[in-house]
Amino acid sequence: MIFAGIDVGSLTAKAVLLRDGRVIAWHVEPVQATPAQSAGRVLEAALAKARVRRADLARVCATGYGRHELPFADLERSEISCHGLGTFTSNPAVRSVIDIGGQDCKVVVLDAAGLVDDFAMNDKCAAGTGRTLELLARTLGLPLGELGPRALRSRRALPVSNKCSIFMELDVMQWMHQGRRVEDIARGITASVARRVAALAGKVTLRPGVCISGGVSKNAAVVRELEAALGVRFVPLSHDPQVMGALGAACFARLEHGRARQEDRRVQEAGDPSEPMAAGPADAAPACPGCTGGSP
């Protein structure tokens, strides 16, 4: 039985397919004009990788900012819950999640079942998110993927404001006009983003077993600065940290399927106790048991 999770964010759309609790395919690509288009494309790409058809899907769960707009989704969950369950599924030691996405940042604290116990989310300001890094990398004349490696080569971070992305850009331009090293400016940027995220993390009580997810987790310099600011080492995740929301959504699809099957069975037993409905594999476990690989 196959379950799909689709995460349509502000910059990228992600899809994950689960079979028997294992990831059998995933796909990430930039968002299209509408959430439905984005979701359709990533889902089809993931289905093609797994060589299965849409009709083979038992349930589809949507998350991310486009979650309300997907006509083919059977259910939707907030990205906060999905990043929680996705990272927990990827590593059951996870109890706290720092998720830095394209336009927002969340800190999620989990219970022992991978469900949300507490959370904090940035306000409307985009400082401290992927959008800011994208903007400032462009200002520095670097491809986004170069920002982290260049920052790691710096010996001294130049101070960059973390109030707002426009003020950050003004600081960056000032250092550029003074001819300062790109590496030191880049490190100033990543340190600034990390300070901002660390301040948000201070709004909740982190539990040991902290991980980082979202697209910004691919920036090694931000990860290093954030680990230093929080005084932790992030626990590893078994899959691409950018697809944790979609993975969590797929897990919720699976949980919902099990819950619905149990409900059907309960109703049937109440109506005709002599003919109980056979239990399917998805309703055998009350919680998503996690997955151990299966990356395409």
Add this chain to the structure above:
Amino acid sequence: MSVFSELRRLAEVPRNERLAAAARAGRPVIGHFCSYVPEELLHAAGAVPYRMRAVGSCGTALGDTYFSSANCSFVRRVMDQGLRGELDFLDGIVFMNGCDHNRRLYDNWRHAAPDTGFSYLLFVPHAGSPACLAQLRLELVKLAGFLGERLGVEVTDDRLRASIELYDRRRRLLRELAELRRAPAPPVTGTEFLALMLAVTAVPPEDAVDLIERALGEARAGRAPVGTPRLRIFVTGSCLEELSHLELVESHGALVVADAICLGARTFDRDVGADGDPLDALARRYLGRVSCPRMMDDVKGRMAYTLEAVRAYAADAVILEKLEFCSMMSGENYIATHELAKAGIPALALTRELYGGEVGQLKTRLQAFYEKLGNRS
């Protein structure tokens, strides 16, 4: 047609035909800010009190010429409406020192001088001590004198008692309707109740009484618009007038069953009473009812009110509403969040701009909060 449809229509427009009819009959329409302005006094002077709001506002472009972007979006929007001539149906406005932003609205209004009649600033003390009560009474005497002279109607004790009786009746009816929300399947949603509050503070109080009685009649007839909600929510905060925002709060099976907001409990909590000197009674009621964070000596009283209402209305959680840059609610929310945590009551603090969009982020916060509550049940 259900009276709730009529109430919704009245709530969604800045001016209405009932107000226009009163004006044609020669009754001045006087705007007032804040639930600390005694409407009874304006009514006793022959006026129709109109609770100021930003309903129908198209933005802050003109308002921003007087305020900075770090001012509250309510005052910026109202200033904008005033400058655009959208409030020219008013014959005067009683401002109040509710907060610094509101206080400066008065200054800017006097400078810009939109065509809204007189501007008067009522000073209301920030505490409830005997000295503050005496000071408020003095301020009410001054306001009564000003209105009497300005509107040509002397505010006598008899006129004031009659107005108090009418407004007490409106308060009692509102409390009766609010009480019905204790039911497992409440007869009104939080959005409908807010629409009712917006409507009944924008029409003559005589009309308001009739509208609330009709709403009560429908509510008692077994109405239950959403059945039994999955989650019962208590809302507290300051300025909250956006029906669309409350609809967002009431998503995913949640229903607002009680509140402590300006256009809610703060308006109908506690009667003035007919006994004794009416100005004394007004001062006691307005400084004695459930307070807002502008009152500096009553944090415990507000928390006690919230805890009791959460219990009485069987609320599952509290949502703390704040407009961006509202310093009073920032402090209040910090305290309330910790006090509610100590009491084991889940709480979510939301910050927004009035009619400011940001629906996506608010939806995510609310949905995650409700999912978290669902995980615990």
